[in-house]
Amino acid sequence: MFSSVAPLVRLNPFHAPQLQLTQESVRERAGAAEPPSTKRSLAAASAGEEENSCEYGSLKFYALCGFGGVLSCGLTHTAVVPLDLVKCRIQVDPQKYRSIFTGFSVTVKEDGVRGLAKGWAPTFFGYSMQGLCKFGFYEVFKVMYGNLLGEENAYLWRTSLYLAASASAEFFADIALAPMEAAKVRIQTQPGYANTLRQAAPKMFAEEGIWAFYKGVAPLWMRQIPYTMMKFACFERTVEALYKYVVPKPRSECTKGEQLIVTFIAGYIAGIFCAIVSHPADSVVSVLNKEKGSSAVEVLKRLGPKGVWKGLFARIIMIGTLTALQWFIYDSVKVYFRLPRPPPPEMPESLKKKLGLTE
Secondary structure, rough: OOHHHHHHHOOOOOOOOOOOHHHHHHHHHOOOOOHHHHHHHHHHHHHOOOOOOOOOOHHHHHHHHHHHHHHHHHHHHOOOHHHHHHHHHHHHHHOOOHHHHHHHHHHHEEEEEHHHHHHHHHHHHHHHHHHHHHHHHHHHHHHHHHHHHHHHOOOOOOOHHHHHHHHHHHHHHHHHHHHHHHHHHHHHHHOOOOOOHHHHHHHHHHOOOOHHHHHHHHHHHHHHHHHHHHHHHHHHHHHHHHHHOOOOOOOOOOHHHHHHHHHHHEEEEEEHHHHHHHHHHOOOOOHHHOOOOOOOHHHHHHHHHHHOOOOOOHHHHHHHHHHHHHOOOOHHHHHHOOOOOOOOOOHHHHHHHHOOOOO
């Protein structure tokens, strides 16, 4: 039985090498037995830890985090434009586009394969700006609110800290996203209106002025702020849980590749919850940006309790994959630029003493 289990253990991506060296062989290779602290430092070195390129919370740190956000959001949202296009069309015309498969079929039949890429330009520029603000400001607000709370309270209230920091960041991120999101929805859901951003933007401004680009910002906040709060808080706590209950060795002993696997898994789990909590508002945004002169309340009443959930399956697939890739890219950028990547939070020693957990 053990012979059949052993190969499976070795295939585990978090499998720690089994070093079966006797004390004598260690002395022969190293000259003397090493103290535990030295062994721990060597384990950390073997995990690929390098000196950080900047201090945590410095301007360079925030700038590179913002750049990571540009890549993670801009690239991933652009990559799933075809799925986003079909999802938006299901929301605004459920009679014609009854499902994901019908949506793709009808779109290709009417517009050809190139039609699936409609709206790629506003998607890329809009979500790149959103990613800059979302990830960059999240790090800023997390540090700022953490300092206000103090070390002990920041640990005890860490979920609330993640929620508050992400909500604050998304407020500004949506202001940056709104103009491009409005243009994207017009291009994708109104046949014949415009095929490119250069055609759509002047036409929208001529018809409704600057309001055309920002009338959807309130429902965008309704959609994106709950989404981002779930995205960051769920991700942070899922990473913490994975290292505590699933990964069979401490994070400090995991290689960078193993840590990125954990990041991807936690990102996908967070993405599923993100899609569910933000979908009703997403349906309102899609319809609102398609129609002239409508308000969010009017659209919500017209869609009704069932209508706001149209296209949820497509959105779960899109957002789950998208969120996982975003966190993977963002964390990869941090690894590449050697940015500080603090491990999951641990209870401060001062709090352990207060609770009688240490002698």
